[in-house]
Structure formats: structure tokens, C-alpha cells
Amino acid sequence: MSLLDLKNITKDYPLGQTVVHAVRGLDLSIEKGEIVAIMGPSGSGKSTLMHVLGALDTPTTGTASLEGHNLQELGENELVTLRGRKVGFVFQTFNLIQALTAQQNVELPMTFLGVKKSARAERARALLEKVGLGDRMEHRPNELSGGERQRVAIARALANNPEIILADEPTGNLDSETGATILELLKRLSVDEGKTMILITHDPDAAAIAGRIIRLRDGRIVEEARHVH
Amino acid sequence: MFIEFLRLAGQNVLHRKLRSILAVLGVLIGIMAIVILISFGLSLKGLMTGQVSKVFGVDTFVIMDQDVMSRSHSGGMKEFGLNLGTLKGVEGVKTVAAIRQRTAFVEGGTNAEGTPQQGFMPVMGLSPELLTDFTAFTGDLMFEDGGRQITEADVDAAVLRRELADRLGVNLGDRILIAGEKSNEITATVIGILAASDEKEEKQGFGASMGSSTADTIYIPYATMDRLWPEGNDFLVTVVRILPGYEVDDVADRAETALKAEGSRVSAVTSGDITNVIDQMMSYINIFLGALAGISLLVGGVGVMNTMFTSVLERTKDIGVMKAVGAKNRHVMAIFLVESGLIGFLGGVIGTAVGLGITALGCFFINTFAGLPQGVAFPFVASPTLIVTTLLGAFALGAVSGLWPARRGSRMPVVDALRYE
Incomplete structure (x- = not known):
């Protein structure tokens, strides 16, 4: 059984009077421990695919399962819990809560799962140390640089020790040098911690860390290549 | 969480x-x-x-016209009739002090042209017990120099307010004629003049507790009142103090029942009633x-x-x-x-x-x-x-x-x- 299994999924969105067919019949299996890059031009269905892979959304037709759980069969609260435990998100725009400090941002996913305060704080600090922000824990996002913010976001993604890290254009808002260190960090963490990582990206450098590259166009997979590092 | x-x-x-x-x-x-x-x-x-x-204390209640405390009542205080003897006979009653009020023809001094100053005005008879046992009821009165409150020993004495004294053309020690029922009349000596009212003094006098206007009232001893109007069915208010060991509400209930049995349309009002x-x-x-x-x-x-x-x-x-x-x-x-x-x-x-x-x-x-x-x-x-x-x-x-x-x-x-x- 694959960790993630998509079978013939489609996703349609209503857009005004018309319907957008964002994904049109797509099969994809991702195994535990893989690093997969999903590439493609704007409008190719990358984001929609990411939403389904991250259990943020369910497909219109077809089946999507995460560790054997069929997403369509889960209620909204079950979906949230599954997502909270199994998937860690890293976004292009970092998406940290501005009102919270770095440590509080990292604690947030654990808070919603009901982890105790002391355990949360301990784990958050350990993760921030790991991403090299041991001296920035009490800073708020607006007091951090772009690269530092993305490190906080990576620490947050690891907070609940998920199976999957889903990174949506993680280097899109960073200069190339910072981007490279972030990619290095992501790769190191996913190998060290044995995480499955899915990278959604335009950036060939980012895709280069992946073991498999999947290219999308018009909602379908048009190319799949395996990389040997 | x-x-x-x-x-x-x-x-x-x-x-x-x-x-x-x-x-x-x-x-x-x-x-x-x-x-x-x-x-x-x-x-x-x-x-x-x-x-x-402060006025009532825990051992005092008043007898009033029964409509005064009711919601439909809209006028001022009314007079009522009752037998003081019956009230005094009620179990638990210690002292009874009454105030009677009548309107009387009054004549004072003469003005500059020699015209006598006269008119009809309210006359209140204060029972001696009111002045000795219920001082809180009369409040602190401000007398002009040489003036004083009515005492038990006074006969044919009167106390009035400065404004009224001016209108009647009298001063301390002068005499005023008060005509009562039939041919009863007395010549009372002015023994006290209450200081002219400004905002502060407005609240003085017996009326301060009762809320009625006192500016025109002439106060005389209760005994004098009895001589002018022998029939005592013109009580303005009657104050009752109870004996120690009795509950004021119980005594008030008994008093009301006893008086009503005699046909007096009265109500016994305790401080609790007023507070309510x-x-x-x-x-x-x-x-x-x-x-x-x-x-x-x-x-x-x-x-x-x-x-x-x-x-x-x-x-x-x-x-x-x-x-x-x-x-x-x-x-x-x-x-x-x-x-x-x-x-x-x-x-x-x-x-x-x-x-x-x-x-x-x-x-x-x-x-x-x-x-x-x-x-x-x-x-x-x-x-x-x-x-x-x-x-x-x-x-x-x-x-x-x-x-x-x-x-x-x-x-x-x-x-x-x-x-x-």
C-alpha cells in the first residue's frame, strides 16, 4: 500500500457561469520516504493536486487515499485531524501567524491536537534549534528575514511529526542563495527524519533535490522522470 | 485549550x-x-x-389615611379620623403621638396703613409626645434668635415661619388670633419663628419628613388644638412607638385591625412598608x-x-x-x-x-x-x-x-x- 494513492481523480471548480476542470483524470502513487517534485506551468493543476495530496480538499471523482484512509469517506473533522497528524505544510508566502512568536507558531499545530503546554514548548524549541533559529524563538514574523520565516514554517510543518511534508513553492519568495539553503534544509530533514516530501515548484533547482519529477499540463501528468542522486 | x-x-x-x-x-x-x-x-x-x-427606627410606625400608600393615590396627604384611645389600648403600643391639621381663620398684626393682616391658613397641633419622644420627626429646626420649640407646658403658643410672620405682620412675642370651630378662638403668643427659607431650610420642620409644604403652617400645642376643635377626626398623621419585645409589624397589624373595626379608613405604615x-x-x-x-x-x-x-x-x-x-x-x-x-x-x-x-x-x-x-x-x-x-x-x-x-x-x-x- 502506498502512502498516498490517487486513482483517476478529477477536480472541477465552478468559476462564474463556467466550470473549470482543474484536474482531469490523474493517477499517482507516492511511497513512504520519497521526495517528489510536481512541476508545471500556471493553470496546470499543481495547486489543486497539492490540495488533494494534503487532504485540504477532496476530488470531484476518483479516489484519493492517505495511508489507506479514503479521503472522500471522512467527515470534515476527521479530515482535519488526519491532516493535522499526517501532513506538514510549507507555503510560498510562509503563512505564519503575525501575532504569534516563532515558538508559538511552531506550537500551533500541537495546540489543536491537544498536546500539553510543556511538551509543546519543548518540541517547538527543539525544532527551532534544528532549523537554526535557537536564538530567534521569541521573535515575531515581522522581525525575521524571509529565510528565517521559512525556517519557522518548516519547523511548524514538522511539529506533529507528520509522514508527509508538502511544500508549495518553498523558495518562490526567497533569493536564490537563501532558497538554496532552505532546499538543503528540507532535504536534510526529510532524509534525517525519514519524511516523505512533496515539492510543488516552478524552480528546476528545487526539483533537483527530488527523486522523482512529475510534470503536469492541463490537469494531466504529461511526464514522469526518476532521478538518481 | x-x-x-x-x-x-x-x-x-x-x-x-x-x-x-x-x-x-x-x-x-x-x-x-x-x-x-x-x-x-x-x-x-x-x-x-x-x-x-432615621425617622422611624425599628420600633415606630405611623397611622395614615389608607389611600396614601396605595398606588392610585395622587393627591397630597389626607386627614383621617381615628380614636387615639383605641390606638393606645392596642397590645404592644408604648407611645402615641398625633398631629392634627385644620384650616383656620388667623389674624396677626396691622400693616403700615393700619389694616389688620388676616387670612385662612393651615394650623397644625403637635402632640406633646411628638416633641418629647419623636424628635427625629420634627428634625433640627433653625429658630431665629430668642425663638424656641413648643414644649409640653405651653398653652396658647404658636410657632411659624419667617415668611408667614412677615405676612401676618408679627414678631417674636406678638399675639395672633386663631379662630376654631363655632366661637372657639384663642390668642396665641408667637414663641418661635423659623428662619427664612432658602434652599437649605426648605427641608426643615415637620414637613421635611413628610414632604408637604410647611411655609404657611402655624404650629400650636395639641391641647390648644383640642380647645379650638374638640372633635379629633382630623389627624394628618399619628406616630406610634412600640414596647420593647414586640415586633413592629405585628403591633402595626393589630393597630390597623383595631382602628378599621371602628370604621377608620387608615393604614399602619412601618419603615419596611415605606422601604418597599x-x-x-x-x-x-x-x-x-x-x-x-x-x-x-x-x-x-x-x-x-x-x-x-x-x-x-x-x-x-x-x-x-x-x-x-x-x-x-x-x-x-x-x-x-x-x-x-x-x-x-x-x-x-x-x-x-x-x-x-x-x-x-x-x-x-x-x-x-x-x-x-x-x-x-x-x-x-x-x-x-x-x-x-x-x-x-x-x-x-x-x-x-x-x-x-x-x-x-x-x-x-x-x-x-x-x-x-
């Missing part, structure tokens, strides 16, 4: 200082208005019941004042709602992120509700404190500068019930105002919320 949400809400409130302050201010003004109005109401009630208990009437009256006033203040509170609530809608809109992306990392709808809802409740609560705490402060200051100014009569103070009442109720109410107001925005925020689909820029 509530503590976490409280912290998160607190940080959000602090993060958007100006808007939070304005929303808090809206609630604050409403709560402050309520606290001030109700506290002043309580002070007023404290003042009134304080006066009542005051309570009832104050509760109406408080409802009215509360409704007025409630309007400003409603405006405050709308302010909180507006702030929360803006906050939800502004944090749409945060909602998406929180949902992506494991927040359920109820978590998001709770975060926003706690935030709006916090705004309400802050407004409540500050509003209550400021409201009580203003009330205390107001009481202080009234007591210091308003020239209340001696011994009368406007008490500052900080009611714990009021404080707790307003604080809880303010939190509830905030939370309720935030309900709709929070619900809207919590139901936002995670994908849409994440896409929001």
Missing part, C-alpha cells in the same frame, strides 16, 4: 491596538453609562431608606435608566461586531493556515469568540471602574457642595452584584457580538481561505 485561545485572542487584540482600543471604547462607554446610572439610583435609594429608618414602596419606585427608575444605557451598550456591541468582521476578513489567510495545520471549525470559532469576548470584558472592566469612580466623585461633590441638610448624606454604593453582572454582561455582549463574524470565519473552506490575499 481555552487558555491557549485566550492567549491567542489576547495577542490578536494587542496586535491590532488602535482598532481594539476603539472597539473596547465602544463597550466601555455603554458599561460606564449603566454603572453610573444604576449606582446613582442605588445611592438615591440608600439616601431615602436611610432617612426613613421606595424599592418598587427605584426599580422602575432603574429599568428606565437601564434601558437608556442599554441603547449605548447596543451601539458598543455593534462596534464589536464590526471590529470582528474586519478581523475575520483580515485574518482569512490565518484561518486557512490554522485549518491547514489542524484547527477544526470549532477551534476557529472559539478563537474569534474569545477575542470578541475579551474586547467586551476589557470594556466592562474599564467601564465599571470609570463608572464607579465617576459615581464616587459625584457623591463626593453632592455631599460637599450641594448643601444637603445636616446629617443627610448621599451614600456611594458599589454594589458587588452590579459589578459582577456588568463584567459578565460585557463579556457576553462581546461574545454575542462576535458570534456571527466568528461563525462566518469558522465556516470558510480551507482552500479558499488559503488562497485569500
Whole structure:
């Protein structure tokens, strides 16, 4: 059984009077421990695919399962819990809560799962140390640089020790040098911690860390290549 | 988890200082208005019941016309008939003091042209017990130099107010003619003139306790009153003191029953009865004042709602992120509700404190500068019930105002919320 299994999924969105067919019949299996890059031009269905892979959304037709759980069969609260435990998100725009400090941002996913305060704080600090922000824990996002913010976001993604890290254009808002260190960090963490990582990206450098590259166009997979590092 | 949400809400409130302050201010003004109005109401009630208990004490009740205490009563105080002997015979009664009132033809001195000054005016007969045993009832009287109160030994003596003395053209030691029933008449010596009324003295005299105008009244001894009008069915009020060991309400009930059995349309009124009437009256006033203040509170609530809608809109992306990392709808809802409740609560705490402060200051100014009569103070009442109720109410107001925005925020689909820029 694959960790993630998509079978013939489609996703349609209503857009005004018309319907957008964002994904049109797509099969994809991702195994535990893989690093997969999903590439493609704007409008190719990358984001929609990411939403389904991250259990943020369910497909219109077809089946999507995460560790054997069929997403369509889960209620909204079950979906949230599954997502909270199994998937860690890293976004292009970092998406940290501005009102919270770095440590509080990292604690947030654990808070919603009901982890105790002391355990949360301990784990958050350990993760921030790991991403090299041991001296920035009490800073708020607006007091951090772009690269530092993305490190906080990576620490947050690891907070609940998920199976999957889903990174949506993680280097899109960073200069190339910072981007490279972030990619290095992501790769190191996913190998060290044995995480499955899915990278959604335009950036060939980012895709280069992946073991498999999947290219999308018009909602379908048009190319799949395996990389040997 | 509530503590976490409280912290998160607190940080959000602090993060958007100006808007939070304005929303808090809206609630604050409403709560402050309520606290001030109700506290002043309580002070007023404290003042009134304080006066009542000072005059009455725990061992005194009064007999009045039975319509005086009823709600339908709209006129002034009425006279009534009763047998003082019956009253004195009631078990538990110690002393009975009565006041009779009649309108009489009165003639004083002459004016510059030699015309006699005369007219019809109210004459009150004060029983000696009133002057000896019920001094609180007459209050502290301010006499002009050389004047004094009527005593038990006085016969054909009169006390009147300066204005009336001027109109009648008499002074201390002069005589006035008072004509009673049939051909009864007396020539009374003026033994005391009450100082001219200004605002302060307006509240003096027997009427200060009873609330009727006293400016035109001539006070004479009870015995003299009896000589002018032998039939005693013209009581204005009768004050009864009970013997130790009796309950004032029991004695009052017995007295009322005994008098009614003789056909007197009277009612025995204890301080408890008067306090009840005051309570009832104050509760109406408080409802009215509360409704007025409630309007400003409603405006405050709308302010909180507006702030929360803006906050939800502004944090749409945060909602998406929180949902992506494991927040359920109820978590998001709770975060926003706690935030709006916090705004309400802050407004409540500050509003209550400021409201009580203003009330205390107001009481202080009234007591210091308003020239209340001696011994009368406007008490500052900080009611714990009021404080707790307003604080809880303010939190509830905030939370309720935030309900709709929070619900809207919590139901936002995670994908849409994440896409929001």
C-alpha cells in the first residue's frame, strides 16, 4: 500500500457561469520516504493536486487515499485531524501567524491536537534549534528575514511529526542563495527524519533535490522522470 | 485549550491596538453609562431608606389615611379620623403621638396703613409626645434668635415661619388670633419663628419628613388644638412607638385591625412598608435608566461586531493556515469568540471602574457642595452584584457580538481561505 494513492481523480471548480476542470483524470502513487517534485506551468493543476495530496480538499471523482484512509469517506473533522497528524505544510508566502512568536507558531499545530503546554514548548524549541533559529524563538514574523520565516514554517510543518511534508513553492519568495539553503534544509530533514516530501515548484533547482519529477499540463501528468542522486 | 485561545485572542487584540482600543471604547462607554446610572439610583435609594429608618427606627410606625400608600393615590396627604384611645389600648403600643391639621381663620398684626393682616391658613397641633419622644420627626429646626420649640407646658403658643410672620405682620412675642370651630378662638403668643427659607431650610420642620409644604403652617400645642376643635377626626398623621419585645409589624397589624373595626379608613405604615414602596419606585427608575444605557451598550456591541468582521476578513489567510495545520471549525470559532469576548470584558472592566469612580466623585461633590441638610448624606454604593453582572454582561455582549463574524470565519473552506490575499 502506498502512502498516498490517487486513482483517476478529477477536480472541477465552478468559476462564474463556467466550470473549470482543474484536474482531469490523474493517477499517482507516492511511497513512504520519497521526495517528489510536481512541476508545471500556471493553470496546470499543481495547486489543486497539492490540495488533494494534503487532504485540504477532496476530488470531484476518483479516489484519493492517505495511508489507506479514503479521503472522500471522512467527515470534515476527521479530515482535519488526519491532516493535522499526517501532513506538514510549507507555503510560498510562509503563512505564519503575525501575532504569534516563532515558538508559538511552531506550537500551533500541537495546540489543536491537544498536546500539553510543556511538551509543546519543548518540541517547538527543539525544532527551532534544528532549523537554526535557537536564538530567534521569541521573535515575531515581522522581525525575521524571509529565510528565517521559512525556517519557522518548516519547523511548524514538522511539529506533529507528520509522514508527509508538502511544500508549495518553498523558495518562490526567497533569493536564490537563501532558497538554496532552505532546499538543503528540507532535504536534510526529510532524509534525517525519514519524511516523505512533496515539492510543488516552478524552480528546476528545487526539483533537483527530488527523486522523482512529475510534470503536469492541463490537469494531466504529461511526464514522469526518476532521478538518481 | 481555552487558555491557549485566550492567549491567542489576547495577542490578536494587542496586535491590532488602535482598532481594539476603539472597539473596547465602544463597550466601555455603554458599561460606564449603566454603572453610573444604576449606582446613582442605588445611592438615591440608600439616601431615602436611610432617612426613613432615621425617622422611624425599628420600633415606630405611623397611622395614615389608607389611600396614601396605595398606588392610585395622587393627591397630597389626607386627614383621617381615628380614636387615639383605641390606638393606645392596642397590645404592644408604648407611645402615641398625633398631629392634627385644620384650616383656620388667623389674624396677626396691622400693616403700615393700619389694616389688620388676616387670612385662612393651615394650623397644625403637635402632640406633646411628638416633641418629647419623636424628635427625629420634627428634625433640627433653625429658630431665629430668642425663638424656641413648643414644649409640653405651653398653652396658647404658636410657632411659624419667617415668611408667614412677615405676612401676618408679627414678631417674636406678638399675639395672633386663631379662630376654631363655632366661637372657639384663642390668642396665641408667637414663641418661635423659623428662619427664612432658602434652599437649605426648605427641608426643615415637620414637613421635611413628610414632604408637604410647611411655609404657611402655624404650629400650636395639641391641647390648644383640642380647645379650638374638640372633635379629633382630623389627624394628618399619628406616630406610634412600640414596647420593647414586640415586633413592629405585628403591633402595626393589630393597630390597623383595631382602628378599621371602628370604621377608620387608615393604614399602619412601618419603615419596611415605606422601604418597599421606595424599592418598587427605584426599580422602575432603574429599568428606565437601564434601558437608556442599554441603547449605548447596543451601539458598543455593534462596534464589536464590526471590529470582528474586519478581523475575520483580515485574518482569512490565518484561518486557512490554522485549518491547514489542524484547527477544526470549532477551534476557529472559539478563537474569534474569545477575542470578541475579551474586547467586551476589557470594556466592562474599564467601564465599571470609570463608572464607579465617576459615581464616587459625584457623591463626593453632592455631599460637599450641594448643601444637603445636616446629617443627610448621599451614600456611594458599589454594589458587588452590579459589578459582577456588568463584567459578565460585557463579556457576553462581546461574545454575542462576535458570534456571527466568528461563525462566518469558522465556516470558510480551507482552500479558499488559503488562497485569500
